[in-house]
Amino acid sequence: MTDDSFLTGRTTRRTVLAGGVSALGAGCLGGGGSDGSGGGSGSGGDDGAPPLADPPVGTNLATQPRLGPDPAEVRGVVVAFEDPSCPRCATFEEETVPKIRSELVDPGDAALVVRTVPLVYPWGEPAIQALEATYARDADAFWALFAHYFDEQDAFDTGNVLERTETFLTAETTVDGAAVVADAESKAYDDAVQTDLAAAEAADVSGTPTVFLFRDGEYRTRVTGSVSFELVRQSLGL
Amino acid sequence: MISLPTRVADWRLMGRTARLVLGGPVYALVAAVAAAVALTGFVLSQNLPFTGDVLAGRVPAAALLQLFPFVGISYGPLTGSVLILVSLLVGVDIALVAYHVREHRLSAEGGGGSIVGVLLGTLGAGCAACGSAILAGVLSLVGAAGLVTLLPLDGLEFALLALVALVLSIHWLADGMRGGEIRGCPVDLQK
Numbered sequence: 001m002t003d004d005s006f007l008t009g010r011t012t013r014r015t016v017l018a019g020g021v022s023a024l025g026a027g028c029l030g031g032g033g034s035d036g037s038g039g040g041s042g043s044g045g046d047d048g049a050p051p052l053a054d055p056p057v058g059t060n061l062a063t064q065p066r067l068g069p070d071p072a073e074v075r076g077v078v079v080a081f082e083d084p085s086c087p088r089c090a091t092f093e094e095e096t097v098p099k100i101r102s103e104l105v106d107p108g109d110a111a112l113v114v115r116t117v118p119l120v121y122p123w124g125e126p127a128i129q130a131l132e133a134t135y136a137r138d139a140d141a142f143w144a145l146f147a148h149y150f151d152e153q154d155a156f157d158t159g160n161v162l163e164r165t166e167t168f169l170t171a172e173t174t175v176d177g178a179a180v181v182a183d184a185e186s187k188a189y190d191d192a193v194q195t196d197l198a199a200a201e202a203a204d205v206s207g208t209p210t211v212f213l214f215r216d217g218e219y220r221t222r223v224t225g226s227v228s229f230e231l232v233r234q235s236l237g238l
Numbered sequence: 239m240i241s242l243p244t245r246v247a248d249w250r251l252m253g254r255t256a257r258l259v260l261g262g263p264v265y266a267l268v269a270a271v272a273a274a275v276a277l278t279g280f281v282l283s284q285n286l287p288f289t290g291d292v293l294a295g296r297v298p299a300a301a302l303l304q305l306f307p308f309v310g311i312s313y314g315p316l317t318g319s320v321l322i323l324v325s326l327l328v329g330v331d332i333a334l335v336a337y338h339v340r341e342h343r344l345s346a347e348g349g350g351g352s353i354v355g356v357l358l359g360t361l362g363a364g365c366a367a368c369g370s371a372i373l374a375g376v377l378s379l380v381g382a383a384g385l386v387t388l389l390p391l392d393g394l395e396f397a398l399l400a401l402v403a404l405v406l407s408i409h410w411l412a413d414g415m416r417g418g419e420i421r422g423c424p425v426d427l428q429k
Contacts, residue, residue, distance in 0.1 A: 088312075095311050221291035223305075225284065225312040231304035235297045 056202030057212045060195055061113055065135055065142050067101060068111035076110030076236040077214040081117050081200055084131070084149035085124035085156070086208045091226040093150045099229035109238050114146070116193070117200040119208050123161040128196075130165045132189035133180045134173075141173035148172075243409040252405075255412035256330050265333045273329030280321060281305045281312075320397045327404040334411040 057079050061071055071077045078100060082089040097112070104110035116131055118124035127149055135142035148168050149156065156164060162181045169177035183189060199205075203212070203222075211227055213220040213235050221235050243249055260266045282289045285305060291297045304310035307318025 091311060091314070219296075221288050221297045223285055223288045225305075227312060228304045228310035231301050231310055234301040234304070237298075 056199040059199045063192075064196075065114045065139060065146070066111055067143075068105035069108055071111045071113065071214075072217070074108065074111045075216055076104060076238050077113065077217075078104075078110060078232060078236075079113045079115060079212040079214070081115050081196075081203075081205045081208055081210045081212075083117055083119045083121075083124045083208040084127040084146070085121035085153065086119065087153065088226040089209045090150040090153050092209045092211075093147070096227060096229045096232065100232060103229070104233070104236075104238060110236065115196040115199060117196055117205060117208065119206075121157075123156050123158045126158065126161050126184055127156070127165070128193055129184035129187055129189065130162060130180055132192040133183035134169065134175055136183075136189055136192075137175050137180070138173065141169060141175040144173055145169060241410065241413055243405065248409060248413075251416065252408050252412045255415055256334065256408065259333055259337045260330070262337075265337055268336050269329035269333035271329075272332040273325045276328040277306070277322065277325035280325065281307075317394055317397070320394060320401065324397055324400050324404065327401065327408065331404055331407050331411070334408060334415075338411055338415060 061079070068074060080092070082092070100110070100112055105112055116128045118128050131142060131145060131149075134145050145165065145168060152164075162184055165184070166177035166181045169175045169180055187193070200210075203210075205224075207224045209226060210222060210224045211232065212222045213232065215236050215238075223231060223235075243252065260269055282302070282305065288297070288305070289302070292299050292302055305312055307313040307321055308315075313321060
């Protein structure tokens with residue numbers, strides 16, 4: 001935890017964004033991962049496909065919010081970098097994630113891991129602090145709050161995000177909303193936030209949602225944008 | 239003085255010129271191929287690592303189709319429609335340029351407009367998807383970080399600008415071909 005203001009996060013956000021500038025010539029999004037591996041370290045096998053355990057995408061994966069089995073014990077793993085304030089993430093959450101859950105996660109074929117990164121609107125930064133503070137208390141409350149941000153995305157701004165967060169958590173979950181907001185304001189769980197930011201930066205994540213797909217522990221591909229369920233299913237071969 | 243398509247006659251001239259040029263099967267094919275290449279280029283350029291993984295055989299090629307408008311969900315209906323329209327206009331534009339280069343003397347004004355149109359189309363396609371983030375990064379270099387998040391269409395404005403540029407380009411090309419003939423037909427019946 002640090003005593004920095006959200007400005008620190010904003011600087012980091014710009015740093016992450018700046019990483020995508022070089023991709024402009026190839027289009028606005030998804031130009032990162034110049035080695036195409038998405039795994040960053042590229043220390044995988046001869047085909048250049050790094051294993052899931054390699055940083056940066058797999059950093060502290062076990063501590064991340066997850067739906068489904070342990071990533072180490074499942075055929076497919078979906079690691080999604082998302083921003084609560086990103087409209088395309090909302091589309092991804094609305095149209096793709098429910099199918100991932102019902103057709104891949106629930107049958108035990110895949111795990112979905114979420115990593116948060118503030119890239120689009122400034123209110124995403126305090127929202128992510130609140131998400132980490134909530135996850136530290138209760139995973140179910142995290143998923144409820146995560147969905148709430150996307151469901152009511154247009155209603156949030158930097159001035160009301162924490163107030164609305166407290167109201168929602170208090171009314172709809174067993175978590176103490178006031179305590180979460182206090183932790184978000186003091187950045188009590190900034191280490192967790194920075195872990196995701198560092199992973200995003202190392203993996204050249206310059207737009208959201210960016211989805212990394214692993215099959216049998218090995219990297220398959222990465223896609224940026226509100227990708228369809230069919231793309232995920234076909235890419236994983238499930 | 240810059241000529242703008244402000245009169246109905248200008249739009250009729252553009253339509254007639256495009257119709258006459260695309261009436262030739264070779265140039266129709268050029269336009270179709272250019273439009274397909276433009277749309278494919280716009281779409282794939284936003285996911286180069288994914289495209290690379292398809293080429294490397296890690297991902298089935300059929301998955302690429304999911305990146306296209308109205309196949310997958312990467313683009314909403316409005317954005318997808320604008321991207322397809324931009325691509326079609328790129329096709330028409332390139333067919334006109336090809337015809338003008340082959341059959342007439344290409345004016346610098348018309349050629350420059352075409353290049354601007356194609357470049358703006360590429361930028362616009364990228365921005366329309368959720369490119370507000372990357373555009374914010376680009377704009378931050380000139381001290382305008384966050385400006386794009388104020389755009390009501392989240393960057394689709396750039397694709398609309400591309401549409402304008404392409405229309406201007408086609409207008410200038412048609413204007414440059416005025417007085418000539420396309421497949422034996424006069425371009426401008428009024429003159």
